[in-house]
Amino acid sequence: MNTSSLRAFGRQTVIPALGIIVMVLSLIDTGYQSSVRGLDLSWHAMLGYAHAHNLQHGRDLLFNYGPLSFMESAIYFEKNHADVLLLRGLYALTLGLCFFCVLRIRRVIDLLLFCALALFLVLLHDVYLLLPALLLAHNEVQRGPKDRARLAVSIVLAFDMALACQVQSGAVFLSVPVLLLVTAYRIRLRDYVPVVPVCFVFFSLLVFAWAGQDLVNFPAFFAGYFDVSQAYNADMGLHAPWGYQLAFALGALVVGSTFGLRGMQQLLVSALSILYLMVAYKMGFIRHGEHPFASFLALAFLGAVQLWSPASHFRNRGHPPDRAIAAAGRRVQDLSLVDQIPRRVPAEHSVQTDAGCRLSAPKSEGPGRAPRRHSVQGHSGAI
Known part of the structure; x- marks a missing residue:
């Protein structure tokens, strides 16, 4: 294999494989704690107990965590452990794969940034629940009418969204609007078969039944x-300090400056990105109160997606077609200089080329007579 083949293999295979491995290792971490103090002990224990004893959500239990929320419990239950590893591993594998299918992460510096963000998911697990919906928005606006590869990626993301929505309610508040808006966008493009939302509903019911719940x-x-969620915001919401909120607002303005407003595709991506920021703000600054770091990690992921996504306005500023148009403009400008070259060369002048050829211009034959043909003479004779 030559050097170019090795580089292509590294960009297309090695870098994605390393990134997926890091994502799996970061999310498969169970987060069990030897001791949990305070009010968190009660709901952590409840999440694991509900799955171990097959309590029915919607009948026996109403909470802003769903049937798969035992994945988030810091209390070890022997009966739940195998299910926790299965769901976390499957979710991390499919999410990591979709990251490298939707986004252009092909350089070592991009891989390092991705790994750094993925490793922070170990500390702030809630952020990973929002990522499938964000990736779906960017993937659907790129998908062509007969692009089966991107359709398969969207179906996998619909599965991840179904899992996320049955872990915590924040994923629902982002995933459902994203599905509705991208479906409307696909219908506007005359794609009248709603494959992705149908798959999302199917996967949601399937996962709900798999968790031992009655449909x-x-x-x-x-x-x-x-x-x-409404009761939580009204009675138990804890707002973070204003300094943190100001820092988040400034970061959101910086990332928001990369949003595009030209065309339906850019408008849709920008609107869904703003919705993502709103859910991230609620997640960190209201629900977590004095620990808003999940919101900052979500903001960092959005900035990285804007940097890597072909559908983002920021990425398209340096897109190859734009450079091609600029190069074409320079070419036209160069060709316009031809008009400034004298059209006739005096008869007594000739041009000697590097190949030994001599170009001579015809002499004037006077009015009414056809000019002689140009001649090119070289080492092999006249042409």
Whole structure:
């Protein structure tokens, strides 16, 4: 293999493989703690206990965590441990794969940034629940009418969104609007088969049943998300210090400056990115109160996606077609200089080329007579 083949292999295979491995290692961490103090002990224990004893969400339990929330529990339950490893590993593998399918992460510096962000997910798990919806928005606006590869990626992301929505309610508040808006965008492009939303509903019911839940309770469970979230904001919301909120606002303005507003595609991506920031703000500055670092990690992921996504306005500023248009403009400018070259060369002048050829111009034959042909003479004779 030559050097160019090795580089292509590294960009297309080695870098994505390393990034996916880091994502799996970071998210498969169970986060079990030897001791949990304070009020967190009660709900951590409840999340694991509910799955171990098959409590029904929507009937026996109403909370802003769902049937798969035992993945987030810091309390070890022997009966749940195998399921925790299975779900975390599957989710991390598919999410990491989709990152490298949707985004252009092909350089070592990009891989290092991705790994740094992925490793922070070990400390701030809630952020990973928002990432599938963000990737789906960028993937769907890039998908062509017959692009089966990107359609397969969207179906995998719909599966990840279904998992995330049954872990915590914040994923629902982002995933459902994203699905509705990208579906409307696809219909506007005359793509009338709603494959992705249908797959999302199917995966949601499938996962709900796999978790031991009765499908009859699914509507009550889903409605309970909104009721509990509203009550939580009204009675138990803790706002973070204003200094943190100002820092987040400044960071959001910097990332927001990369949003595009020209065309339906840029408008859709920008609107969904703003919605992502709103959910991230609620996650860190209201629900977590004095620990808003999850919001900053979500903001960092959005900035990285804007940097790597072909669908982002920031990425398209340096896109090859733009450079090609600029090069074409310079070429036209160069060709316009031809008009400044004298069209006739005096008869007594000739041009000697590097190959030994002599170009001579015809002499004037007077009015009404056709000019002689130009001649080119060299070592091999006249042409």
